[in-house]
Amino acid sequence: MIELEKLLKEYGHEVAVFSMDHPLNLESDCSEYFPVEIDISKNNLNNIIPAMLRPFGSAEVRKKFSRLLKDFNPDIVHLNNIHSQLSPLLSILAQNLKVPVVWTLHDHKLLCPRYDCMRNEHPCELCFTRKYNVVRYRCMKHSLMASLVAYAEAVVWNRKKLAKATNIFICPSNFLLRNMSSGGFKKEQLIPLHNFINERKFNGIALNKQDYYCYVGRLSSEKGIKTLLEAATGLPQHKLKVIGTGPLEHELRTKYEGKNIEFLGFRQWDELKVILENSSCMVIPSECYENNPLSVIESLCYGTPVVGSRIGGIPELIDPGINGLTFEAGNVSDLRNKISTFFSTSSDYNYGEIADNARAKFNSANYHKQLMKIYNNLLLVSH
Numbered sequence: 021m022i023e024l025e026k027l028l029k030e031y032g033h034e035v036a037v038f039s040m041d042h043p044l045n046l047e048s049d050c051s052e053y054f055p056v057e058i059d060i061s062k063n064n065l066n067n068i069i070p071a072m073l074r075p076f077g078s079a080e081v082r083k084k085f086s087r088l089l090k091d092f093n094p095d096i097v098h099l100n101n102i103h104s105q106l107s108p109l110l111s112i113l114a115q116n117l118k119v120p121v122v123w124t125l126h127d128h129k130l131l132c133p134r135y136d137c138m139r140n141e142h143p144c145e146l147c148f149t150r151k152y153n154v155v156r157y158r159c160m161k162h163s164l165m166a167s168l169v170a171y172a173e174a175v176v177w178n179r180k181k182l183a184k185a186t187n188i189f190i191c192p193s194n195f196l197l198r199n200m201s202s203g204g205f206k207k208e209q210l211i212p213l214h215n216f217i218n219e220r221k222f223n224g225i226a227l228n229k230q231d232y233y234c235y236v237g238r239l240s241s242e243k244g245i246k247t248l249l250e251a252a253t254g255l256p257q258h259k260l261k262v263i264g265t266g267p268l269e270h271e272l273r274t275k276y277e278g279k280n281i282e283f284l285g286f287r288q289w290d291e292l293k294v295i296l297e298n299s300s301c302m303v304i305p306s307e308c309y310e311n312n313p314l315s316v317i318e319s320l321c322y323g324t325p326v327v328g329s330r331i332g333g334i335p336e337l338i339d340p341g342i343n344g345l346t347f348e349a350g351n352v353s354d355l356r357n358k359i360s361t362f363f364s365t366s367s368d369y370n371y372g373e374i375a376d377n378a379r380a381k382f383n384s385a386n387y388h389k390q391l392m393k394i395y396n397n398l399l400l401v402s403h
Contacts, residue, residue, distance in 0.1 A: 193333025
């Protein structure tokens with residue numbers, strides 16, 4: 021969303037941002053409109069009820085977003101991640117003023133009350149058609165209360181209401197588009213448009229890759245990091261660099277850190293891009309429904325091939341033998357074999373060509389051109 025704001029302003033558009041107030045926010049001319057954050061992480065009992073009610077649309081969100089709509093008078097409202105703190109109330113308020121609404125989907129929240137389509141660490145699609153399964157299986161934090169709130173949210177913001185209040189849903193992957201269609205959303209409201217990269221993030225590429233491979237992402241079970249580390253222990257001749265933090269970090273460091281596995285923790289982009297650019301390949305071993313992962317796009321834009329699991333939108337980004345390889349999600353043996361195969365055939369990959377193709381496909385100018393088609397078509401219809 022931040023990159024989209026920058027992109028639109030670069031092309032001369034006027035942009036107003038609506039977000040929750042937070043001490044880590046970037047400076048914004050619109051911050052006076054931001055509703056306060058409801059934080060329950062500090063076990064503040066006074067915040068529990070407001071936090072439970074916030075996903076349904078609070079009075080503060082209604083008041084402040086309505087004021088922003090009146091003051092800024094937008095031609096288009098473009099939603100991104102709005103659940104929990106802001107809620108789909110935004111689309112209703114825009115619709116009431118006959119302002120067209122575009123909604124970029126970054127996950128499966130409109131189909132799965134817990135966002136990620138995971139149950140007992142495996143993909144699940146039961147809620148695509150019957151949302152009560154979130155309560156039946158206690159999908160939200162294994163808690164009946166949390167699952168009831170998630171179910172109530174799905175009932176209040178149901179498919180019929182959301183589809184009526186939203187003109188276009190942008191799906192960054194064809195995988196998500198197909199699932200949205202399977203979940204009952206009309207195909208004419210679904211448009212595929214992959215994520216973009218600001219090309220200024222990239223300089224040249226390293227044509228002589230170094231003898232290591234890397235992982236970039238959250239250290240949590242659904243990301244398949246355990247599968248990767250198990251595979252890596254059987255490949256002592258190749259060094260793995262793990263970039264990222266998460267709930268499993270201490271456990272994984274204790275068990276796996278050694279001669280050929282190095283945990284680097286969080287890295288800012290300036291450090292990360294050097295690691296990524298010089299890596300022989302990047303591995304994305306996710307076992308959840310990834311949408312259109314930026315880590316894969318960033319890797320390819322640096323000419324670094326990707327070994328990715330065949331799940332979600334990942335396979336759409338990988339052309340086996342050309343810019344990487346794919347393996348069966350969760351299969352340690354298959355992943356180990358694919359990493360080994362990659363290193364034995366790495367000389368077959370044209371890093372410059374990989375980077376050129378990725379930068380041509382995912383550059384911001386192409387994204388802006390396609391986004392303007394969506395915007396302009398809606399404005400023509402609305403007028």
